[in-house]
Amino acid sequence: MTEQSRAVDATTTPDAASTPPTSGNPALRKALDAAARILGEDRVLRPENDERATRLLGPNASLFRTRRVAAVLRPATAGQVPELVELFAGDTGSGSLHVVSTGRNWGLGSREPADDDAVVLDLGGLDKVRELDLEAGWAVVEPGVTQGHLSRLLAHTPRLVNVTVSAAATSVLGNALDRGVGLRGQRTDDLAGLEVVLPDGETVRVGWWPTEDRTAPVYPHGLGPSPLPLFVQSSLGVVTAAVIRLAPRPEALRVVRLDFPQSALSAATDAVRRWVAQGLTRGVPRIYDPAAARSYGGTEGEFLVHLPVDGTAEAVEALTGILTAEARRSGLFTQVTATEAIDPAHPNHEVARLVERGYAGDPDIADVLFRAKMGVPADRVDAEAGFVFFLPLLPFTGADVSRADGLLREAAAATGTRLSATLHLLGPDLIDCVVAMKFPREGDAPERAHRALDLLHTSFADAGYAPYRLDVDHAHRRDALAADPGALALTRRLKAVLDPNNAIAPGRYR
Template identity: 75%
Template sequence: MPELSAAAGGPDVLLPPGSAAQREALEAARRLLGPQRVRLAGAEQDPGRLLGPNASLFRSRRVAAVLRPSGAEQVPALVELFSRSTESGGLHVISTGRNWGLGSREPAQDDVVVLDLGDLDRVRELDVDAGWAVVEPGVTQGHLSRLLAHTPRMANVTVSAAATSILGNALDRGVALRGQRTEDLVGLEVVLPGGESVTVGWWPSGERTAPVYPHGLGPSTLPLFVQSNLAVVTAAAIRLPARPEALRVVRLSFPPAALAEATDAVRRLVAQGLTRGVPRIFDAAAGRAYGGAEDEYLVHLPVDGTAESVEALTKILTAEAHRARVFTAISDSDATDTATPHHEVARLVERGYAGDPDLADTVFRTKMGVGADQVDSEAGFAFFLPLIPFSGKAVARASRLLDDVVAATGVRLSATLHLLSGDLIDCVVAMKFPRHGEAAARAHRALDLLHGSFAEAGFPPYRLDIDHADRRDATACDPGALALTRRLKAVLDPNGALAPGRYR
């Protein structure tokens, strides 16, 4: 049976095999969107044809169709169509589809319909005085940052590609340079499985002058829709941080043997409020893209504020770093000293902390080896994302666990520590591998081993790839809490229409 293309669309178009309820919903979706916005799977085609390859080489799921609405106003009717019956197969929602390392566009289960919200790319409202914007799922960090250029506000950007979705990353609890993006969310426009559209949290309306405050009165429902399969999010109100008047990043280096001692020294600086945003520690492999010294860890400590406060805090940070007697290099001028070999990358890092993403993806290309449009087709790449306590002892243990996996599998790993507070670290473990031979199988085995050993150590993941979606049960601290979320799912989505298997 042929795929429905933009050139097709007559009444005799054949729908893919599946349940009668799914075929009925797809035919109604085709009438609603127009044939050019519905792509159907053929009867015997490669299951990955509709979505294309994924960088992690996870198994391509069977996908019945891809629906790409042109506007948010079409989404409620689509959601209602696929929530009528348990036989409809369910909807897997993507924004720009660049969830690299965790599955890209792939759903967790087979035989679903992908709802691609990439064309919902409007910045609906922007208030630089009050510090908020309303963005749709297809709005990228490059798009928003360009709108905010030369204003007193900035976007909280990641070090990923400029063409990645702000909202998609925030809803999966991604971490950016100013903090975890979930904390940027102040309101959501959500479509419930029955097709009802509601806003939760804070939302602009008319001449509303209420201050931006996401919790409201009574129970706060906004968090229900983060890392959630309870609704489809079609827009979000997000905070826009104030742009600092001045910013500098202090760079430190230390040898692997000093990992525990150096971590505790950095923790003291973070806990005492001497650094802002999200400081980072890179192992030697991860730090290479940032000009780190061979076989040494690299630390980025951002400082911002007024010019005078930045100057004072920088002096304090460098003095404390010298006093610790554990760092082999201490510098606060790499971004301004053009004679420094890694001047350009240091300048890009400081711009990122100030809300200006690297629109040319210079550092991203260095890390990935390809541009954003080639990652899924040419790169081999997977992520493991655990949380660990911010202590030298815990970080050293996590490093030993990584070494054990390298020894067992031969997979090349790199680790970046995002210092979220004086007590908490988001550890980003990246593995790059060739796309041929047994390399992908070894990487997937490494993922399995990492999930097992880190869970045993008490270091749970905070995001999951599609092949480990069931790990939520294994890492839950209370089975009763899981049961509560499943009761909510049964009430709001009794037919399991949304994101089957994702964070189940």
């Protein structure tokens, strides 16, 4: 398959057949008829022919090849999900379920399955916050609960949700299960318990789960082996709810901003690492390359650093003073400031205020920054925007960051694709590098962006920098990226035991 054939517009379809794709598959047709009896026919979308089968999900922002979809099921309650899963567990001919939450997995495939002919199980209608305990710091949420929804419930309370910089309408649970990263830390760390429908239809709760008589504190690991991590980036079950931990809201918060030139990349990275290692900054500090920095008011041609500090007012004042003094003393930074968000006269005031609110658990309900970066509102991203993500992990050293920056420049030069990178600093040793490749949807720009993505997968792997999330067109790299073939074989043995008929589609992490 050529790059051009992969990066096609979602409206481009193969030759249409004259009969529905389910007509030759009695087991699938039987399962879908039974699903319609459970859900109601209006919640089962079936294609009339092969052309419609490639249009059921609509376009995707990355212009990945549009997969042929057998049907879309939209349950209204979590109680309907076990019945649906059972329909596909008994017969290998009935197909597999590809599960989505709100479907806004932009840059990695949106709602698209990794393979053709899956039945999409859309859990966006499961949008209840079932329970909320502000004292103990947890909420039980379903897959359709968005970070905007949950953050509104937590407004003016002593707790906050760990939000990402994506749109307010994105799923809290869906992002956590794909190992997304929020402004307070890795979202997998927010998962305290999961409600999972196994392939045979049984519902189990793993990790910590609230009960009427339970007074024990939130502790996800329990006794003995913990099965909770088995359902992250997993096709071993369908998650219908989760216990999400809610962090205490800090009494005060400030973001220190630093700018530095390309020539200081390695030294500035090492300086920031020292401050992270010594606990001078909280949450997830970020370093933006010059392209990514534009959306945050960065100085043209320079890198931008955001260092959040929080705690009591006195602690914030002290840490802000220490960081700004250290940064100025280093001589590496062209600008050092911590007052943009509190100075209404500063030209970058509004953006800085939104950044600080994000670190405080507010996902920017109006999507001001998101729209500035994407150029379109959230409900039009898949139809009008064009971008793909590449998400490698890097060692937190100046040498590695400089090497990664060089690889990005090489891919951009080779393909003529615009790249931007944001480094999420996940502690003193680890960086999550978010590379966005934006492109116009016309002409050969999509093909060039996809070629850049392929180049980055190859060059970063050769350098030892593996991705922690995959897009739908690179699911085949799962084997090559496995740290230990034995561990990968173990997960596949578990899959064979729990789901011998492949009721749940293997997806991007097969």
